[in-house]
Every structure is written in structure tokens, then in C-alpha cells.
Amino acid sequence: MTTDLLHQAAPATRHRNGAALGVGLVVLLAVLAVVCVLSITLGTRGIGLGAIVDAFRDRDDSVDATVIREMRVPRTLIGLCAGAALGLAGALLQGLTRNPLADPGIMGVNTGASAFIVSGIALFGTQNMTVYIWFAFAGAAVATVLVYGVASFGREGATPVKLALAGAAVSAGFYAITTGVVVSNVDALNQMRFWQVGALSGRYWDELVRSAPFIVAGIAITLLLGRALNGLALGDDMAVALGQRVGRTRAVVVVTVTLLAGAATAACGPIVFIGLVVPHVARALCGPDYRWILPYTLVLSPIVLLAADVIGRLALQPGELQVGVVLGIVGAPAFIALVRNRSLAKL
Amino acid sequence: MTRTLRLLLLSLVAMSLAACGSSSSDDSGDAAWSYTSGNGDVIKLDHQPKRIIASAAEAAGLMQYGIKPVAIYLAQDLELEPGLEGLDLDGIEIIGQEWGKIDAEKAAQLKPDLIVGDWWPPQKAYQGFEEGVDKASLKVAELAPVIGANQEGSLEDVVEWYEGFARSLGIDVDAEKYAAGKKRYAEAKSAFQQAVKAKPGLTALAVAPGADLLYVAVPKYSTSLTDFKDWGLDVIDPDSPKADFPYWEYLSWEKADKYQPDLLLIDDRGYDSTIDVAEKQPTWDKIKAAQARAYTPWPGYWVHTYDAYADQLEQLTRAVEQADAGIA
Numbered sequence: 001m002t003t004d005l006l007h008q009a010a011p012a013t014r015h016r017n018g019a020a021l022g023v024g025l026v027v028l029l030a031v032l033a034v035v036c037v038l039s040i041t042l043g044t045r046g047i048g049l050g051a052i053v054d055a056f057r058d059r060d061d062s063v064d065a066t067v068i069r070e071m072r073v074p075r076t077l078i079g080l081c082a083g084a085a086l087g088l089a090g091a092l093l094q095g096l097t098r099n100p101l102a103d104p105g106i107m108g109v110n111t112g113a114s115a116f117i118v119s120g121i122a123l124f125g126t127q128n129m130t131v132y133i134w135f136a137f138a139g140a141a142v143a144t145v146l147v148y149g150v151a152s153f154g155r156e157g158a159t160p161v162k163l164a165l166a167g168a169a170v171s172a173g174f175y176a177i178t179t180g181v182v183v184s185n186v187d188a189l190n191q192m193r194f195w196q197v198g199a200l201s202g203r204y205w206d207e208l209v210r211s212a213p214f215i216v217a218g219i220a221i222t223l224l225l226g227r228a229l230n231g232l233a234l235g236d237d238m239a240v241a242l243g244q245r246v247g248r249t250r251a252v253v254v255v256t257v258t259l260l261a262g263a264a265t266a267a268c269g270p271i272v273f274i275g276l277v278v279p280h281v282a283r284a285l286c287g288p289d290y291r292w293i294l295p296y297t298l299v300l301s302p303i304v305l306l307a308a309d310v311i312g313r314l315a316l317q318p319g320e321l322q323v324g325v326v327l328g329i330v331g332a333p334a335f336i337a338l339v340r341n342r343s344l345a346k347l
Numbered sequence: 348m349t350r351t352l353r354l355l356l357l358s359l360v361a362m363s364l365a366a367c368g369s370s371s372s373d374d375s376g377d378a379a380w381s382y383t384s385g386n387g388d389v390i391k392l393d394h395q396p397k398r399i400i401a402s403a404a405e406a407a408g409l410m411q412y413g414i415k416p417v418a419i420y421l422a423q424d425l426e427l428e429p430g431l432e433g434l435d436l437d438g439i440e441i442i443g444q445e446w447g448k449i450d451a452e453k454a455a456q457l458k459p460d461l462i463v464g465d466w467w468p469p470q471k472a473y474q475g476f477e478e479g480v481d482k483a484s485l486k487v488a489e490l491a492p493v494i495g496a497n498q499e500g501s502l503e504d505v506v507e508w509y510e511g512f513a514r515s516l517g518i519d520v521d522a523e524k525y526a527a528g529k530k531r532y533a534e535a536k537s538a539f540q541q542a543v544k545a546k547p548g549l550t551a552l553a554v555a556p557g558a559d560l561l562y563v564a565v566p567k568y569s570t571s572l573t574d575f576k577d578w579g580l581d582v583i584d585p586d587s588p589k590a591d592f593p594y595w596e597y598l599s600w601e602k603a604d605k606y607q608p609d610l611l612l613i614d615d616r617g618y619d620s621t622i623d624v625a626e627k628q629p630t631w632d633k634i635k636a637a638q639a640r641a642y643t644p645w646p647g648y649w650v651h652t653y654d655a656y657a658d659q660l661e662q663l664t665r666a667v668e669q670a671d672a673g674i675a
Contacts, residue, residue, distance in 0.1 A: 045601035066629050070630075202628070
């Protein structure tokens with residue numbers, strides 16, 4: 001029995017056959033469902049299971065029901081969308097740049113989106129997300145191009161460390177813009193602080209409905225890019241030899257990253273590390289095939305984001321720790337581990 | 348996070364004030380000078396202070412008696428200090444427009460002989476020199492003695508402290524040009540007391556709605572709320588103030604219905620945007636007073652003059668008169 005297990009386990013992990021990976025994905029989906037349930041049941045307000053069931057069954061107007069239906073459910077759905085978007089954006093960037101440190105957070109894409117959002121709000125006075133989500137896309141695009149461009153200077157091209165450094169610099173610059181706008185704007189004190197650290201609190205159906213279409217579209221495009229990313233992973237020459245149109249692939253990837261990271265940031269502010277760490281975990285679980293990495297990232301990322309959010313809700317009673325802060329605390333050591341880990345550092 | 352919140356709230360606490368001021372500075376007086384600070388310390392100088400650096404809200408307290416500081420420091424952008432609007436800031440250097448950041452070099456060049464910033468007992472610190480501010484800013488407090496009114500207790504006492512300060516400099520605070528504001532204040536106070544008396548059982552709750560939390564003010568640490576309570580208004584005491592920042596109880600929006608007053612007093616700094624933020628929260632309407640639109644601006648920690656206090660009391664009196672003691 002024991003030997004049988006050993007014999008089965010070894011090749012299974014080495015080859016990672018499709019069936020095992022499929023089962024793994026189903027298990028992760030179950031975990032995700034559990035995390036979603038926790039996200040709806042746990043919070044600063046203690047609400048019994050009975051009241052939660054009632055909130056869905058009768059459309060009553062009690063405070064408990066309002067908190068569940070109008071706050072925790074949209075919050076959980078935003079966590080699902082934003083988590084998936086940020087994780088996939090990270091996987092796409094890592095595939096695009098073949099850089100293990102690529103992440104929309106580290107590369108300043110999210111801070112770029114934030115900076116554009118606050119500037120847009122300050123300049124045009126709009127609090128309408130239908131409008132400012134476009135500022136987010138613009139900011140994400142500018143940041144992506146800027147960081148990648150800066151990092152590409154020099155003979156060796158965009159090395160992982162250069163990309164991370166350029167990202168840190170651009171990120172800091174955008175963060176300074178955000179802070180500058182926020183401290184010099186009286187409305188900002190209340191409304192814009194949110195754009196400095198990402199959070200799922202204070203975001204309701206409105207934010208969900210206005211960002212979800214973009215995120216769903218981005219996810220759909222991403223899931224079709226698995227083969228193309230596998231090609232890029234072999235290097236441009238090989239990819240071209242295999243008949244790929246590398247330039248077009250890159251363009252599609254950049255646009256998709258912009259869509260995902262921009263919409264996620266518009267929904268919940270700048271959040272780092274999901275996009276960095278989760279794709280690596282997915283890669284460790286299922287090997288180098290992006291056709292598996294992408295769906296694994298899709299499911300794993302919201303698990304991490306929602307779990308971090310639930311922890312944040314309970315950690316700092318009666319207030320809440322923003323999920324961006326929780327992930328910062330968890331993510332920093334993960335980032336250091338990645339930088340120091342040579343085997344991961346090669347994509 | 349905690350730090351960000353503290354910075355925000357400190358800067359909220361630190362925002363500033365309205366007053367009128369005619370500028371004429373008395374140049375007489377080489378005699379020794381002393382005045383008692385809000386923390387009980389007696390500050391002594393061998394001459395009258397002439398070069399005062401003041402925190403913004405406090406500066407308005409001085410300027411209502413024509414005492415013009417050489418410099419002021421603010422906790423945020425100058426244009427966000429509604430209280431300084433209309434004040435003649437000509438010749439007054441601005442040496443800080445961000446919480447926790449005072450330009451120490453400029454301050455040193457101005458050779459101040461006194462620094463005026465109110466005393467905050469919970470933090471055991473003067474305005475501008477609380478825990479968490481820039482180290483360089485703290486150096487400013489070493490340039491000259493710091494003095495200020497006690498921000499625990501009565502707001503009337505705070506305003507009187509500035510009146511006394513002016514008197515200590517030989518200014519005739521009873522002169523006609525200063526008396527009008529004081530008289531209007533006395534009338535406003537008595538009208539407020541009468542309005543409250545006519546509404547027995549009326550409860551009030553002072554809040555500052557934020558995007559992620561609802562902050563509930565603790566009356567003991569708000570001089571204005573302390574006065575309102577003394578004058579008969581039943582301002583609800585939140586039961587769980589934040590331990591290390593006891594000005595507020597922090598409520599998550601999920602728990603926004605914890606206290607049910609008849610009348611909401613809403614921090615008036617950024618009032619309109621605050622209301623927008625609050626109305627976006629699904630639970631805001633679960634506060635019955637909010638649903639009934641029974642709310643009114645409340646001066647959040649910035650009043651330093653009789654005129655400003657009179658304005659605020661008149662506004663509050665109207666709200667109390669319209670309030671319905673049966674909402675909650």
C-alpha cells in the first residue's frame with residue numbers, strides 16, 4: 001500500500017498529467033467556495049447563520065440582511081473578480097517578460113492606475129466610476145509601457161532585477177502623485193485615501209457592476225492566451241519558428257494586463273503581491289504549461305485575496321485592516337524568497 | 348494602517364479656524380511676561396512675546412485680538428483651512444502645510460520667542476508636536492517655549508484662554524471692537540440652552556463618516572461637545588473609544604447602527620463630501636436620524652473665537668429646534 005502510493009505519487013508530480021491537474025483544480029474550486037462562504041459569514045458585525053440564510057430567503061430590510069446583501073456579498077464578489085484579475089495580470093506579465101518578479105503591483109501598474117484615478121477625480125471632479133475606470137486603464141497602460149521601456153534600456157534588456165527596480169521607481173513616483181493629490185484635496189481625505197492602499201471595504205454593488213464586465217472580458221481573453229504564452233516562454237526566435245506572431249501576442253497581452261489591472265484597481269485600489277506570488281504557486285503546482293498555470297492562477301488568486309480580506313476584518317476589531325496591508329505583510333517575505341530563489345528566478 | 352488612520356485623524360483634529368482680525372501690534376512692554384498654559388505650566392519670558400509662531404487654528408484665536416504671528420503652520424493645504432479665509436495673512440510666513448511637517452529651518456530663522464499650539468491631554472502634546480510628527484518638526488518646539496489652551500474641557504474656556512492671552516499682552520479685550528463677538532456668543536449660547544430645554548429627551552451623536560469607518564466622537568475629548576453636554580444636550584458617550592486615540596470610537600460600517608440618536612452632529616470639515624461618503628454606505632440609513640435627515644454640521648475641533656463659536660451655536664440651535672426627540 002505504502003509502496004504503491006510512493007510509486008504513484010512520484011510520477012504524478014513529475015509529469016503532472018492532465019487528470020490529476022483537473023482534480024486539483026476542482027479541489028481548489030471547492031476551497032474557493034469555502035473561502036467565499038467565510039467571507040460572507042465573517043465580519044465585524046456578528047451575524048448568526050440563521051440571519052444570513054434569512055437575508056437570502058426573504059427580502060427583509062433588517063440591518064443584518066442589509067449588511068449581508070448590500071455589503072458582504074458585493075464585497076466577496078469584488079474580491080473574486082479583483083483577485084482573479086490581479087493574479088492573471090501577474091501571470092501574463094511574467095509570461096510576457098519571462099521575468100519571475102513581474103507583477104502589476106511591483107511594476108507600478110496598479111499605482112499608475114491609482115494615480116490616474118485620483119488625478120482624474122481631482123481634475124474633473126467626477127466620482128463616477130463609469131468615467132474614472134478609463135483613467136485607471138490609461139494609468140495602467142502608461143505605467144506598463146514606462147516600466148518596461150525604462151527596464152529595456154541597456155544591452156542586456158529587461159532583466160528581472162532591472163524590471164523590479166524600474167517598477168519600484170515608477171511605483172514610488174505614482175504613489176507620490178497619489179499622495180500629493182490626496183493631501184491637497186479636502187474631499188480626498190475622506191474619499192481618496194482609499195487609492196493609497198487597496199481595500200475591499202467600502203466597495204459595494206456599484207463598484208462591482210462597473211468593473212466586472214472589464215474583468216470578465218480580461219479573464220476570457222487571458223484563458224485563450226495559454227498556448228501563446230507557452231510559445232513566448234521558449235524565447236522569441238523559437239516562438240517565431242513555431243509560427244507565432246510574437247508582436248501581436250505581446251500587444252494582446254499588454255492590453256489584457258491593462259484591462260485586468262486597471263479594472264481591479266478601479267474596483268478596490270492598488271493591491272500588490274497577488275500577481276507576483278500566486279502565479280509562482282500555480283507554476284509550482286502544475287509545471288510550466290500556461291494552459292494550466294492560467295486556470296490555477298484564476299482560482300488560487302481570489303482564494304488568497306479573500307482569505308487575506310477575512311483576516312483583515314477580524315484582526316483589527318472593531319475596525320478593519322485593509323486587505324492591501326494584509327497582503328503587504330504576507331507578501332514582502334514572499335517577494336524576498338522569490339528574489340533569493342534561483343530556480344524560480346528563471347522563466 | 349493604524350498609523351495612516353492616526354495621521355488622518357490627527358490632521359482632522361488639527362484643522363483650523365475662522366476669525367476676523369484687525370492687525371495692529373502693540374510694541375510696548377519690555378517687562379517680564381508670563382501666562383499659564385493649558386497643561387498648567389506657567390510660561391515665563393523676560394519680555395512680552397513679539398515673534399509668535401502659531402498653529403493655524405490657534406492663530407485665528409490670536410488674530411481676533413490683533414495679535415499677528417510671524418509664522419503659522421498648518422496640518423493641511425492653506426486653501427483647505429476655511430477658518431483662515433478672510434484673514435489678512437500678509438507678512439505671515441507659512442511654514443507647514445501638512446500634518447507633522449513644520450519647516451524647522453525657516454522657523455529657526457524667524458527667531459520666535461513663543462510658539463502657540465493647543466495642548467491635547469490624551470496625547471500629552473502640543474498641537475504640531477504630537478507623537479508621529481517629523482523629527483525635524485519636533486526641533487521647532489525647542490526654539491521657544493510652547494503654550495496653548497487646554498483642549499480637554501470647555502470650548503468656552505479655550506476661547507477665554509485666548510482672550511486672557513491677549514489681556515496678558517496689555518490688549519484691552521473689553522474694547523468695543525472685540526465686544527461684539529463676545530456678546531453675540533453669549534446670546535447664541537443662551538438661545539441654544541433654551542432650544543435644548545424645549546426638547547427634553549433629545550439625544551445627539553457626533554460623528555465623522557469616513558470611507559471605511561464611521562468615527563464616533565467622544566464628548567469628553569471634544570471641547571465643543573463638552574459644552575453642549577454642560578448646556579443640557581444629551582450627547583451620547585460611545586462606550587468603546589480607541590484606546591490609544593480616545594477622541595473617537597471607530598465603528599465599522601457594518602455596525603453603523605450601534606448608536607441611535609435623534610440628531611446626528613456631523614464633523615463639518617469637508618461636510619458635503621462627508622455626507623456623500625456616508626450616503627454611499629448601505630447601513631447609513633439604518634441610523635434612524637440619518638434616514639430622517641436629522642443631521643447638522645458640528646465644528647470639529649477648530650473653533651477658537653467668540654465669533655466662530657456664535658456662528659456654530661446659531662446653526663446648531665436651528666437644528667435642535669427642528670429636531671424630533673422621538674426618532675430614536
